Amino acid sequence: MKSPALSIDALNKVVAAWPEDNLATSRRAALDQLRQDGIPGSREENWKYTDLSGAVAIANRWLEAGAEVPCAGIAAANDIVRNIDADWIVIDNGQIDAQALDATAIAGVEIKRHSSSSERLTPSGRLGDLNAALLRDGLRISIAASAELARPIGILIVDHSDSAATVSQIRVDIDLAANSSASFIEYHTSDGIAEIYANSVVNVTLGDGSRADYVRIQDRDRLHEQTGYQSFTVGRDAELRHCAFDFGGRLVRNDLVIDLANPGGNAEFAGLYLIGDGQHIDNHTRADHRAGPTESRQEYRGILTGKARGVWNGKAIVHEGADGTDAEQANHNLVLSKQAEIDAKPELEIYTDDVKCSHGTTVGQLDETALFYLRTRGLSRHDAKQVLTRAFAQAIVGKSPISSLHDFLADRIAGRLDQLMQETDA
């Protein structure tokens, strides 16, 4: 697999027809960069397990067909908005409803569209240029200094297409001013029988002494593909609590990049992927310790069935001078079928002496002794398996920083595990 070839000409033609708005300069710059760098391919170490040629093929088909945006709205989105308590902002097939946005008023929060600002978009990851080149509009959410938000801000990213291959670009930039605290739910969902490729970019800056609780939930249809880039820049004595859940998607690549450039910065992040036949989920995390003392702790867990393919790559880099760094990485996998595959790789790069770093990775099956124990208490083999897998997953729910989501997540996990186990038993 070389770099998948994106049809730049078609892309150029599509974007040239768009109105000359505030984002036009950023789009053109991104397009030039994209022309130069291309789409990441398997020759790049960071992309060797995840083949984007399917996503690029969707993009080419969509571009060549004139890059139409299908009608918006799916029923599942209403359920999410109803069932999860948050101030919701909906991004529908990559589009932001300006009217709805203007009606959203949250004390201590300012929300603006990128198209209303002349500011240039900042570079954001290997697929950030694709995102910027095709971005119709994005959001900037600013939390005022010392503001403490009572409810989470929900960003619901919905994609839907029944007719033709569709692509959406999502971009959200969040700034937490000094000593503020806020929680965020980034929820991805999709439906429809056509192919979809969604590419999202979220950049969060945590001001000094601020705190962000962030939960990302990806529950797309299993025909759809997604790449998502998230960056967090953590200020002095600022705290990030992050938790990510992947349930759906055919091919999903998540990049989580955490920059600890200021003393006292602290990041705890966790993730869970529950994946079955025909799914490929790749989580790449990177924590840069540029100053000391800083802390990063991560634990990702996966449950894989059928022919699922999982990738976890956790990198911690302790830069020169980042004395007093404490970095911890863990990845545990429960592999419930012979055909499932997981590539787990912790990476530590240390360029200073005074550090505390640890990592651990496990790949295993359900404990037969525990299964037998539960069965001698009257639980069927099926129930015993379910109890054990749920308990394995529940450990990550417990780490999720937004406690009002715990019941929702536990239910969703139970439902998804039921599906996965049925596939395994069949």
Next chain:
Amino acid sequence: MLEVKNLKASIGGTEILRGLSLHINAGEVHAIMGPNGSGKSTFAQVIAGHSDYEVTDGTVEFNGKDLLELEPEERAREGIFLGFQYPVEIAGVNNAYLLKAAVNAKRKHQGLDEIDAFEFLKLAREKMALLGMDPKFLNRGVNEGFSGGEKKRNEILQMAMLEPSLAILDETDSGLDIDALRAVAEGVNALRTPDRAIVLVTHYQRLLDYIEPDYVHVLSEGRIVRSGDKSLALELEEKGYDWVREAANG
């Protein structure tokens, strides 16, 4: 209640039980004693249905049913309880959750409704008080971080909640200090009823000071080589297991 005839079982091709026969009636307490490697624990695991052991010969009837045909969970629901020598730690599974699931699995099998939540808590608290267990243990992970004594008490708590007709307690006394031993024995004695049988699998006579057996059997090389009343246990304590081995071989 339990009729074991000429039971032979092996693990990984090695024969452990070599023709064990045993008859247990309701209301009786039997002690099975024997040196390490004599097959005591294997017997307990085979009765509970552990799939690592292959039964190669013999029959086991439980209340008229062919026990060997049943899955471990079916045996449990029919009223067999195995108290583990090494209770398994199950992180993330709440103790109360397991107790309730176990009670309800049995109730469902008996055609009863699920236990009322309030009733369940009341019952669990009562049994815990009897065993000298802090009610906080209900909300902890199953055996997670429990001491040896706490784990054994937890086994007896499960037994008390499940009210089995046949309880097999595998080395329940191992790793217990005298207070824990007393509490566990009290818990077991409270469950001694005319409709229930209890089998104590033990290496030492000590437990039998607290739970008095009706019958004592000595197991050696996979067979019962001697049976008697509780005085046999005292005799064993005095003369050691070599005495039985010699008697068996001679």
